[in-house]
Amino acid sequence: MKTFVIANQKGGVGKTTTAINLGANLALLGKKVLLIDLDPQANLSSGIGFSQQYDKQSWDNKSEPPYKSIYNVLVEGASMSSVFVSTSIPNLFLVPSHLSLAGAEIEMVNMLTREQLLKKAISQLKESIDYAIIDCPPSLGLLTINALTAADKVIIPVQCEYFALEGLGQLLETTKLIKGINPNLSIGGAVLTMYDSRTKLSESVVNDVKDFFGDIVFQSIIPRNVRLSEAPSHGKSIADYDPKSTGAIAYRKLAQEFIKRFA
Ligand SMILES: Nc1ncnc2c1ncn2[C@@H]1O[C@H](COP(=O)(O)OP(=O)(O)OP(=O)(O)O)[C@@H](O)[C@H]1O
Ligand SMILES: [Mg+2]
Secondary structure, three states: OOOEEOOEEEEEEOOOHHHHHHHHHHOOOOOEEEEEOOOOOOHHHOOOOOOOOHHHHOOOOOOOOOOOOHHHHHOOOHHHHHOOEOOOEEEEEEEEEOOOHHHHHHHHOOOOOOOHHHHHHHHOOOOOOOOEEEOOOOOOOOOHHHHHHHHHHEEEEEEEEOOOOOOOOHHHHHHHHHHOOOOOEEEEEEEEEEOOOHHHHHHHHHHHHHHHHHEEOOEEEEEEEHHHHHHHOOOOHHHHHOOOOHHHHHHHHHHHHHHHOOO
16 A cells, blocks of 8 residues: 655645545546545545535534544544545545544644554554545644655645745655654655646746656646536535546546556
8 A cells, every 4th residue: 555645734725625536536547545534624524525414413513523533543542444434436435534633633742652643553454455645734733744654655736826835845844854754755746736727827836836846746737627616515526526627637637647656
């Protein structure tokens, strides 16, 4: 199994959209894929259709969560297999997140080997999986550190917007530091997201990002496409929601490129 972390501490750059749609397309191409939602916002879990059944029920945040999540794994030592669920796509599995994870960083601080909790849990996974893909919150806190410690490759989504490269130095620096405990780790690639062909700005960001990262930038550039932003509210990947859309085509191409690169 190869483990990938989708990271960028900047918010709203397309981490979760990329995790869902890259994961779904890899599964549709026959790979066994495990999506791990490591963000307390749990956008990946609801976007792939998991927690929506619970969101419709009314329950307050103080009561016991209605399902087991990555929180139980990291804080209570539950096994990954015990929180592992299937999705509507064959070969695509999910370890869901829950809002309770927001408190986990504080609860984890006093734990021994606190940055290795996810790595340990993944290493004990019994299911046979080709690719594990971890979706991170927009920060370089303990959750993202856990993901970087558990991963083989970092995939960095970069939004085609002003200040696209801002903060990336910090992410690369953190990655270098983590190599001390996880020598395996390297940058697997950068994905350009929300490209708008009508603007000169998008074009210039593409050039800047290519100058910065070189040829690890994936050739498939993800366009800004409203269908991509609608799909999660239906709990579907773009491949299910609108397979002919420009967003669906771009993520399918990205998955093909990904398999070639990480075969
Ligand atoms: N290519 C795209 N075209 C149009 N909308 C997009 C595209 N990619 C993402 N979006 C939308 O932009 C918003 C941010 O995307 P997403 O949630 O994937 O980013 P994120 O990096 O995971 O955010 P966060 O840092 O909050 O976790 C979402 O509303 C999403 O639906
Ligand atoms: Mg996200």
